[in-house]
Protein backbone atom coordinates (compact mmCIF):
# COMPACT_ATOMS: atom_id res chain seq x y z
CA UNK A 325 0.00 0.00 0.00
CA UNK A 326 1.48 3.32 -1.01
CA UNK A 327 -1.45 5.65 -1.38
CA UNK A 328 -0.76 9.33 -0.82
CA UNK A 329 -3.08 11.15 1.53
CA UNK A 330 -2.81 14.92 1.78
CA UNK A 331 -5.06 16.22 4.59
CA UNK A 332 -5.79 19.87 5.27
CA UNK A 333 -2.39 21.02 4.05
CA UNK A 334 -1.63 24.73 4.21
CA UNK A 335 1.78 25.68 2.85
CA UNK A 336 3.67 28.64 1.49
CA UNK A 337 6.90 30.54 1.62
CA UNK A 338 6.20 33.70 3.62
CA UNK A 339 3.17 35.04 5.40
CA UNK A 340 0.86 34.33 2.46
CA UNK A 341 0.04 30.63 2.09
CA UNK A 342 0.10 29.23 -1.44
CA UNK A 343 -1.98 26.15 -0.56
CA UNK A 344 -5.02 26.52 1.67
CA UNK A 345 -6.12 23.47 3.68
CA UNK A 346 -6.09 21.15 0.69
CA UNK A 347 -7.08 17.50 0.68
CA UNK A 348 -6.07 14.97 -1.95
CA UNK A 349 -5.96 11.19 -2.00
CA UNK A 350 -4.03 9.33 -4.68
CA UNK A 351 -4.89 5.62 -4.49
CA UNK A 352 -2.07 3.04 -4.61
CA UNK A 353 -0.66 2.42 -8.08
CA UNK A 354 -2.64 5.21 -9.75
CA UNK A 355 -1.63 8.52 -11.30
CA UNK A 356 -3.23 11.85 -10.54
CA UNK A 357 -2.48 14.82 -12.79
CA UNK A 358 -2.44 18.22 -11.10
CA UNK A 359 -3.48 21.09 -13.35
CA UNK A 360 -3.65 24.78 -12.56
CA UNK A 361 -2.60 28.23 -13.66
CA UNK A 362 1.00 29.29 -13.33
CA UNK A 363 1.72 30.11 -9.68
CA UNK A 364 -1.31 28.21 -8.36
CA UNK A 365 0.90 26.01 -6.16
CA UNK A 366 1.30 22.78 -8.14
CA UNK A 367 5.06 22.45 -7.56
CA UNK A 368 4.63 23.53 -3.95
CA UNK A 369 2.29 20.58 -3.41
CA UNK A 370 4.90 18.15 -4.80
CA UNK A 371 7.59 19.75 -2.62
CA UNK A 372 5.44 19.31 0.49
CA UNK A 373 4.92 15.62 -0.33
CA UNK A 374 8.62 15.13 -1.12
CA UNK A 375 9.66 16.91 2.08
CA UNK A 376 11.41 19.94 0.55
CA UNK A 377 8.82 22.39 1.89
CA UNK A 378 7.38 22.02 5.40
CA UNK A 379 3.65 22.74 5.56
CA UNK A 380 2.28 25.35 7.95
CA UNK A 381 -0.59 23.02 8.82
CA UNK A 382 -2.12 19.66 7.92
CA UNK A 383 -0.45 16.35 7.25
CA UNK A 384 0.75 13.99 4.52
CA UNK A 385 0.65 10.21 4.85
CA UNK A 386 2.24 7.71 2.46
CA UNK A 387 1.01 4.16 2.66
CA UNK A 388 -0.75 5.01 5.90
CA UNK A 389 2.43 6.36 7.55
CA UNK A 390 2.41 10.06 8.41
CA UNK A 391 5.52 11.62 6.87
CA UNK A 392 4.71 15.17 7.91
CA UNK A 393 2.16 16.50 10.37
CA UNK A 394 1.92 17.86 13.89
CA UNK A 395 5.15 16.78 15.61
CA UNK A 396 6.25 14.58 12.67
CA UNK A 397 8.78 15.35 9.95
CA UNK A 398 10.31 12.41 8.10
CA UNK A 399 13.41 13.43 6.10
CA UNK A 400 12.91 13.53 2.31
CA UNK A 401 15.26 10.60 1.67
CA UNK A 402 13.30 8.42 4.09
CA UNK A 403 9.90 8.95 2.48
CA UNK A 404 10.28 6.49 -0.40
CA UNK A 405 9.50 9.24 -2.88
CA UNK A 406 11.15 9.71 -6.31
CA UNK A 407 11.15 13.22 -7.77
CA UNK A 408 11.61 14.02 -11.47
CA UNK A 409 12.13 17.68 -12.28
CA UNK A 410 11.15 19.51 -15.44
CA UNK A 411 14.77 19.78 -16.65
CA UNK A 412 15.69 16.23 -15.61
CA UNK A 413 18.45 17.59 -13.37
CA UNK A 414 21.04 15.02 -14.48
CA UNK A 415 24.65 15.31 -13.31
CA UNK A 416 26.49 16.48 -16.45
CA UNK A 417 29.86 14.97 -15.46
CA UNK A 418 28.46 11.47 -14.91
CA UNK A 419 27.56 8.95 -17.62
CA UNK A 420 24.01 7.71 -18.04
CA UNK A 421 24.95 4.62 -15.99
CA UNK A 422 26.56 6.85 -13.35
CA UNK A 423 23.45 9.00 -13.12
CA UNK A 424 21.11 6.02 -12.78
CA UNK A 425 23.42 4.22 -10.32
CA UNK A 426 23.48 7.38 -8.21
CA UNK A 427 19.96 6.51 -7.20
CA UNK A 428 20.89 3.00 -6.14
CA UNK A 429 21.84 2.09 -2.58
CA UNK A 430 25.65 2.35 -2.18
CA UNK A 431 26.59 -1.37 -2.36
CA UNK A 432 24.66 -1.73 -5.64
CA UNK A 433 26.13 1.27 -7.45
CA UNK A 434 28.55 -0.89 -9.42
CA UNK A 435 25.86 -3.40 -10.28
CA UNK A 436 25.61 -2.84 -14.04
CA UNK A 437 22.79 -5.34 -14.75
CA UNK A 438 20.54 -3.38 -12.39
CA UNK A 439 21.35 -0.15 -14.26
CA UNK A 440 20.65 -1.79 -17.62
CA UNK A 441 17.39 -3.18 -16.27
CA UNK A 442 16.33 0.31 -15.22
CA UNK A 443 17.27 1.75 -18.62
CA UNK A 444 15.25 -0.97 -20.28
CA UNK A 445 12.31 -0.15 -18.02
CA UNK A 446 12.22 3.39 -19.39
CA UNK A 447 12.78 2.22 -22.98
CA UNK A 448 16.46 3.12 -23.42
CA UNK A 449 18.93 0.74 -25.10
CA UNK A 450 21.98 -0.53 -23.19
CA UNK A 451 24.44 1.22 -25.53
CA UNK A 452 23.34 4.57 -24.10
CA UNK A 453 24.74 3.66 -20.68
CA UNK A 454 28.19 5.09 -21.36
CA UNK A 455 27.09 8.36 -22.91
CA UNK A 456 27.04 11.61 -20.99
CA UNK A 457 23.82 13.65 -20.73
CA UNK A 458 24.96 16.14 -23.39
CA UNK A 459 25.05 13.26 -25.90
CA UNK A 460 21.34 12.57 -25.38
CA UNK A 461 18.17 14.17 -26.71
CA UNK A 462 15.86 15.96 -24.28
CA UNK A 463 13.48 12.99 -24.20
CA UNK A 464 16.30 10.55 -23.52
CA UNK A 465 17.55 12.75 -20.68
CA UNK A 466 14.06 12.73 -19.18
CA UNK A 467 13.97 8.95 -19.33
CA UNK A 468 17.35 8.74 -17.58
CA UNK A 469 15.99 11.07 -14.89
CA UNK A 470 13.00 8.77 -14.49
CA UNK A 471 15.26 5.67 -14.34
CA UNK A 472 17.32 7.40 -11.64
CA UNK A 473 14.19 8.16 -9.64
CA UNK A 474 12.92 4.57 -10.06
CA UNK A 475 16.29 3.13 -8.96
CA UNK A 476 15.33 3.82 -5.37
CA UNK A 477 12.26 1.67 -5.86
CA UNK A 478 10.08 4.47 -4.58
CA UNK A 479 6.49 3.72 -3.82
CA UNK A 480 5.61 7.26 -4.92
CA UNK A 481 6.90 9.14 -7.96
CA UNK A 482 6.43 12.89 -8.32
CA UNK A 483 6.73 14.23 -11.86
CA UNK A 484 7.02 18.01 -12.18
CA UNK A 485 6.25 18.85 -15.83
CA UNK A 486 8.71 16.23 -17.04
CA UNK A 487 7.63 16.37 -20.67
CA UNK A 488 7.12 20.09 -21.19
CA UNK A 489 10.44 20.80 -22.94
CA UNK A 490 9.96 18.04 -25.52
CA UNK A 491 8.55 18.26 -29.03
CA UNK A 492 5.28 16.49 -29.83
CA UNK A 493 6.62 13.14 -31.07
CA UNK A 494 9.25 12.82 -28.35
CA UNK A 495 6.74 13.92 -25.78
CA UNK A 496 4.35 11.15 -26.67
CA UNK A 497 7.07 8.48 -26.77
CA UNK A 498 8.54 9.62 -23.45
CA UNK A 499 5.11 9.82 -21.87
CA UNK A 500 4.30 6.32 -23.01
CA UNK A 501 7.60 4.95 -21.68
CA UNK A 502 6.99 6.73 -18.39
CA UNK A 503 3.48 5.34 -18.04
CA UNK A 504 4.76 1.84 -18.75
CA UNK A 505 7.62 2.17 -16.26
CA UNK A 506 5.28 3.51 -13.55
CA UNK A 507 2.86 0.63 -14.08
CA UNK A 508 5.69 -1.94 -14.02
CA UNK A 509 7.01 -0.42 -10.79
CA UNK A 510 3.42 -0.25 -9.41
CA UNK A 511 4.23 3.26 -8.29
CA UNK A 512 1.71 5.82 -7.15
CA UNK A 513 2.33 9.01 -9.12
CA UNK A 514 1.50 12.70 -9.15
CA UNK A 515 2.08 14.50 -12.42
CA UNK A 516 2.15 18.28 -12.61
CA UNK A 517 1.33 19.48 -16.10
CA UNK A 518 0.05 22.45 -18.07
CA UNK A 519 -1.03 20.21 -20.91
CA UNK A 520 -4.77 19.45 -20.78
CA UNK A 521 -4.56 16.57 -23.24
CA UNK A 522 -1.69 15.05 -21.30
CA UNK A 523 -3.66 15.23 -18.04
CA UNK A 524 -6.76 13.70 -19.61
CA UNK A 525 -4.95 10.89 -21.41
CA UNK A 526 -2.20 9.98 -18.92
CA UNK A 527 -3.85 10.12 -15.53
CA UNK A 528 -6.45 8.07 -13.69
CA UNK A 529 -7.68 11.24 -12.00
CA UNK A 530 -7.23 14.93 -12.63
CA UNK A 531 -7.06 17.51 -9.85
CA UNK A 532 -7.61 21.15 -10.78
CA UNK A 533 -5.97 23.68 -8.49
CA UNK A 534 -6.99 27.31 -8.35
CA UNK A 535 -5.96 29.94 -5.82
CA UNK A 536 -4.44 27.25 -3.63
CA UNK A 537 -7.56 25.05 -3.47
CA UNK A 538 -8.74 22.06 -5.46
CA UNK A 539 -11.83 22.92 -7.50
CA UNK A 540 -12.40 19.36 -8.62
CA UNK A 541 -10.71 15.97 -8.28
CA UNK A 542 -12.25 13.35 -10.54
CA UNK A 543 -11.70 10.83 -13.32
CA UNK A 544 -10.76 12.63 -16.57
CA UNK A 545 -14.06 11.87 -18.26
CA UNK A 546 -16.12 13.04 -15.30
CA UNK A 547 -14.16 16.29 -14.98
CA UNK A 548 -14.39 16.93 -18.74
CA UNK A 549 -18.07 16.11 -19.09
CA UNK A 550 -19.28 17.43 -15.74
CA UNK A 551 -16.88 20.19 -14.76
CA UNK A 552 -17.51 21.62 -11.30
CA UNK A 553 -17.32 25.21 -12.53
CA UNK A 554 -16.45 27.36 -15.51
CA UNK A 555 -12.77 27.49 -14.55
CA UNK A 556 -12.49 23.70 -14.49
CA UNK A 557 -14.27 23.57 -17.86
CA UNK A 558 -11.69 25.97 -19.31
CA UNK A 559 -8.79 24.08 -17.70
CA UNK A 560 -9.77 20.85 -19.46
CA UNK A 561 -10.18 21.40 -23.16
CA UNK A 562 -11.50 24.21 -25.26
CA UNK A 563 -14.59 25.87 -23.79
CA UNK A 564 -16.95 28.49 -25.18
CA UNK A 565 -18.70 30.21 -22.28
CA UNK A 566 -21.68 32.47 -22.96
CA UNK A 567 -24.00 34.33 -20.60
CA UNK A 568 -27.40 32.69 -20.13
CA UNK A 569 -30.56 32.48 -18.08
CA UNK A 570 -31.47 29.15 -16.56
CA UNK A 571 -35.06 28.10 -16.01
CA UNK A 572 -34.03 24.94 -14.18
CA UNK A 573 -34.02 22.24 -16.85
CA UNK A 574 -33.23 24.42 -19.85
CA UNK A 575 -31.20 27.51 -20.54
CA UNK A 576 -31.67 30.54 -22.74
CA UNK A 577 -28.48 31.74 -24.39
CA UNK A 578 -27.45 34.02 -27.27
CA UNK A 579 -27.41 30.87 -29.46
CA UNK A 580 -30.98 29.87 -28.51
CA UNK A 581 -32.65 27.71 -25.87
CA UNK A 582 -31.12 24.34 -24.97
CA UNK A 583 -31.89 21.51 -22.56
CA UNK A 584 -29.51 21.25 -19.60
CA UNK A 585 -27.54 18.07 -18.90
CA UNK A 586 -28.03 18.72 -15.19
CA UNK A 587 -30.55 20.96 -13.55
CA UNK A 588 -29.22 24.42 -12.67
CA UNK A 589 -30.99 26.77 -10.27
CA UNK A 590 -33.06 29.38 -12.09
CA UNK A 591 -31.33 32.68 -12.81
CA UNK A 592 -28.23 34.07 -14.47
CA UNK A 593 -25.54 31.59 -15.43
CA UNK A 594 -22.65 30.82 -17.76
CA UNK A 595 -23.43 28.31 -20.49
CA UNK A 596 -20.72 25.92 -21.67
CA UNK A 597 -20.45 24.86 -25.31
CA UNK A 598 -17.60 22.56 -26.28
CA UNK A 599 -16.40 23.25 -29.84
CA UNK A 600 -16.96 19.60 -30.78
CA UNK A 601 -20.59 20.03 -29.73
CA UNK A 602 -21.25 22.49 -32.55
CA UNK A 603 -22.05 20.80 -35.88
CA UNK A 604 -21.70 23.05 -38.93
CA UNK A 605 -23.94 22.47 -41.96
CA UNK A 606 -25.49 24.25 -44.94
CA UNK A 607 -27.27 27.55 -44.25
CA UNK A 608 -30.87 27.27 -43.05
CA UNK A 609 -30.71 23.70 -41.78
CA UNK A 610 -29.59 24.13 -38.16
CA UNK A 611 -30.53 25.72 -34.88
CA UNK A 612 -28.88 29.06 -35.61
CA UNK A 613 -27.21 30.77 -38.55
CA UNK A 614 -23.68 32.08 -38.53
CA UNK A 615 -20.97 33.50 -40.72
CA UNK A 616 -17.62 31.73 -40.95
CA UNK A 617 -14.66 33.73 -39.67
CA UNK A 618 -11.12 32.40 -39.30
CA UNK A 619 -10.49 28.71 -40.02
CA UNK A 620 -7.52 27.22 -38.17
CA UNK A 621 -6.50 24.00 -39.86
CA UNK A 622 -4.90 21.18 -37.79
CA UNK A 623 -4.86 18.33 -40.31
CA UNK A 624 -7.13 15.88 -38.46
CA UNK A 625 -9.64 18.66 -37.79
CA UNK A 626 -10.08 22.41 -37.88
CA UNK A 627 -11.30 25.10 -35.49
CA UNK A 628 -13.79 27.36 -37.21
CA UNK A 629 -14.76 30.74 -35.81
CA UNK A 630 -18.47 31.43 -36.23
CA UNK A 631 -20.18 34.80 -35.86
CA UNK A 632 -23.84 34.70 -34.94
CA UNK A 633 -26.05 37.77 -34.63
CA UNK A 634 -28.30 37.35 -31.58
CA UNK A 635 -31.73 38.41 -33.01
CA UNK A 636 -33.01 39.54 -29.59
CA UNK A 637 -30.14 41.83 -28.65
CA UNK A 638 -28.53 42.46 -32.08
CA UNK A 639 -25.21 41.61 -30.42
CA UNK A 640 -22.66 39.63 -32.41
CA UNK A 641 -21.63 36.41 -30.65
CA UNK A 642 -18.46 34.58 -31.63
CA UNK A 643 -18.10 30.83 -30.96
CA UNK A 644 -15.66 28.13 -32.11
CA UNK A 645 -16.64 24.83 -33.69
CA UNK A 646 -14.32 21.86 -34.11
CA UNK A 647 -15.01 20.21 -37.43
CA UNK A 648 -13.45 17.10 -38.90
CA UNK A 649 -11.70 17.02 -42.29
CA UNK A 650 -14.26 18.77 -44.43
CA UNK A 651 -14.23 21.80 -42.13
CA UNK A 652 -11.04 22.89 -43.80
CA UNK A 653 -13.03 23.64 -46.97
CA UNK A 654 -15.13 26.28 -45.21
CA UNK A 655 -14.17 29.79 -46.21
CA UNK A 656 -14.33 33.11 -44.43
CA UNK A 657 -17.61 34.93 -45.05
CA UNK A 658 -19.56 31.75 -45.93
CA UNK A 659 -23.06 31.50 -44.43
CA UNK A 660 -23.66 28.28 -42.51
CA UNK A 661 -26.03 26.98 -39.91
CA UNK A 662 -25.12 25.25 -36.70
CA UNK A 663 -26.67 22.52 -34.60
CA UNK A 664 -25.81 22.03 -30.94
CA UNK A 665 -25.33 18.33 -30.22
CA UNK A 666 -26.67 17.02 -26.92
CA UNK A 667 -27.65 18.93 -23.82
CA UNK A 668 -25.41 21.70 -22.49
CA UNK A 669 -23.94 22.48 -19.06
CA UNK A 670 -24.32 25.72 -17.19
CA UNK A 671 -22.83 27.25 -14.04
CA UNK A 672 -24.85 29.58 -11.84
CA UNK A 673 -23.36 33.05 -11.39
Ligand SMILES: Nc1ncnc2c1ncn2[C@@H]1O[C@H](COP(=O)(O)OP(=O)(O)OP(=O)(O)O)[C@@H](O)[C@H]1O
Nearest residue numbers: 337338342360361362363364365366367368369518
Ligand atom coordinates in the same frame (compact mmCIF):
# COMPACT_ATOMS: atom_id res chain seq x y z
N1 LIG B 1 11.18 29.27 -2.97
C1 LIG B 1 10.19 30.16 -3.04
N2 LIG B 1 10.21 31.28 -2.29
C2 LIG B 1 9.19 32.17 -2.33
N3 LIG B 1 8.09 32.04 -3.11
C3 LIG B 1 8.02 30.94 -3.88
C4 LIG B 1 9.05 29.95 -3.89
N4 LIG B 1 8.71 28.98 -4.76
C5 LIG B 1 7.50 29.35 -5.28
N5 LIG B 1 7.10 30.52 -4.76
C6 LIG B 1 5.82 31.21 -5.05
O1 LIG B 1 4.74 30.37 -4.66
C7 LIG B 1 3.68 30.41 -5.62
C8 LIG B 1 3.38 29.01 -6.14
O2 LIG B 1 4.52 28.53 -6.81
P1 LIG B 1 4.56 27.09 -7.49
O3 LIG B 1 5.91 26.92 -8.07
O4 LIG B 1 4.07 26.07 -6.54
O5 LIG B 1 3.46 27.28 -8.63
P2 LIG B 1 3.13 26.37 -9.88
O6 LIG B 1 1.65 26.19 -9.89
O7 LIG B 1 3.97 25.14 -9.86
O8 LIG B 1 3.56 27.34 -11.06
P3 LIG B 1 4.16 27.03 -12.54
O9 LIG B 1 3.04 26.39 -13.29
O10 LIG B 1 4.46 28.40 -13.05
O11 LIG B 1 5.37 26.17 -12.37
C9 LIG B 1 4.12 31.39 -6.71
O12 LIG B 1 3.53 32.63 -6.46
C10 LIG B 1 5.63 31.45 -6.54
O13 LIG B 1 6.12 32.70 -6.92
